[in-house]
Amino acid sequence: xxxxxxxxxxxxxxxxxxxxxxxxxxxxxxxxxxxxxxxxxxxxxxxxxxxxxxxxxxxxxxxxxxxxxxxxxxxxxxxxxxxxxxxxxxxxxxxxxxxxxxxxxxxxxxxxxx
Amino acid sequence: xxxxxxxxxxxxxxxxxxxxxxxxxxxxxxxxxxxxxxxxxxxxxxxxxxxxxxxxxxxxxxxxxxxxxxxxxxxxxxxxxxxxxxxxxxxxxxxxxxxxxxxxxxxxxxxx
Numbered sequence: 001x002x003x004x005x006x007x008x009x010x011x012x013x014x015x016x017x018x019x020x021x022x023x024x025x026x027x028x029x030x031x032x033x034x035x036x037x038x039x040x041x042x043x044x045x046x047x048x049x050x051x052x053x054x055x056x057x058x059x060x061x062x063x064x065x066x067x068x069x070x071x072x073x074x075x076x077x078x079x080x081x082x083x084x085x086x087x088x089x090x091x092x093x094x095x096x097x098x099x100x101x102x103x104x105x106x107x108x109x110x111x112x113x114x
Numbered sequence: 115x116x117x118x119x120x121x122x123x124x125x126x127x128x129x130x131x132x133x134x135x136x137x138x139x140x141x142x143x144x145x146x147x148x149x150x151x152x153x154x155x156x157x158x159x160x161x162x163x164x165x166x167x168x169x170x171x172x173x174x175x176x177x178x179x180x181x182x183x184x185x186x187x188x189x190x191x192x193x194x195x196x197x198x199x200x201x202x203x204x205x206x207x208x209x210x211x212x213x214x215x216x217x218x219x220x221x222x223x224x225x226x
Contacts, residue, residue, distance in 0.1 A: 031211055045213040056213055101211040107156035
């Protein structure tokens with residue numbers, strides 16, 4: 001068990017809908033990262049938060065947004081869903097300011113858009 | 115930009131050693147990682163190596179880093195059927211606490 005908790009494990013929804021994925025980082029970790037794993041694109045970084053602030057942005061679509069709350073949990077919001085958004089979404093966390101920083105991943109949320 | 119390359123498939127016999135190779139482009143990478151993903155499962159951190167090290171051993175796993183050639187390898191000794199999975203190489207560019215850049219993964223098949 002990595003200590004990173006993601007809910008829900010599976011999500012099935014329809015095109016045009018909006019969903020929220022949730023992540024609780026390991027205790028004490030300040031950074032949260034979101035990654036998308038799809039068959040054609042592999043594992044791609046979406047966005048990173050550090051202690052409530054956006055730190056880095058990757059290949060995140062404008063239809064997607066995220067935030068990190070004061071208790072450090074994070075949510076990834078996906079709206080106007082398309083078939084191509086079907087993927088495994090991972091959250092990872094790491095300890096923050098230390099240079100020696102290892103990312104641990106949650107089990108992922110599998111999103112199916114029908 | 116950063117890029118991480120891995121061969122896509124590797125097949126070995128049970129009991130043999132497996133060697134999974136990876137090349138990366140970012141010379142400022144401080145951490146290099148190996149993650150394992152079993153079917154339908156998440157990403158499990160297997161091991162990592164700091165860029166100031168050449169080798170790291172952890173039980174059946176040996177990681178070798180050649181900084182000059184930007185080449186990383188993962189050797190699994192006495193490979194078992196339970197080692198069948200996809201293995202991802204990843205680098206952490208710049209300082210720590212930065213997003214990872216992943217390779218596309220090597221699918222290891224272990225034949226009994």
